[in-house]
Amino acid sequence: LYHNRWSVELFFKWIKQHLRIKKFWGTSENAVRIQIYCAIITYCLVAVVQHDMKLERSIYEVLQILGISLTDKTHLRDLFDKSNFKNVNILCDSSEPNLFNF
Template structure:
C-alpha cells in the first residue's frame, strides 16, 4: 500500500518537528555527548538537563533577571558552594557589571 501525498506531507511535517526539537535540545540543554552507554543513562542525563533548564528559567522569571539563560547558569555554576541568597547573588553580579560599565576600576596590586 502506497501512502497518499497528504500522508507523505504529514509524515514530513512530523519529521520536521522532531528536527526542530533536537535543534532546540542541542542549543539549550548543552548536551555534547552522553556519558553512559545504556538507554537509562541517556534518559537520566536528558531529564537532568531538562530539570536544570527549567530551574534556571524559573530563577530568571522569579527574580526578573535581564540576563540570558547562559549567563544565569554561569553565575550559578561559579557560586555552587556559596551560601548566598539567589537575589543577593545576582545583585552582586549586577553591581560588578555596573562598575565595569561606569569605567570604575579597582587598583591593581601589580601595577608599579
C-alpha cells in the same frame, strides 16, 4: 516516518543549543533519558528563578553565574545584585574554584 525523524532532529538541535549537553554519558537508552531529563529540569528551574526574580539576564547568563558560584553560600538575591557580576565573561577568568573545570 520522515516527519517523526525531523521532529527528533529538531529536538536534539534544541537540546544542544539550550541545554549545553556536549555528549551523552552511557550507552543505554535509560542513561540518555536520565541525562536529558536532568538537563530539562535544570533549564526549567533556572527559567523559573529568572522569571520570579525578574532578572534582566538571559537564561544562559544565569546558568553561568550559578555554575561559577555553586560553592558559594550567598543568597540568590544577593548573588545577582552584586556589581561585579555585570559581565559574566569576567567571571569565567576568576580564580575561584569551579566544579566544572576539567
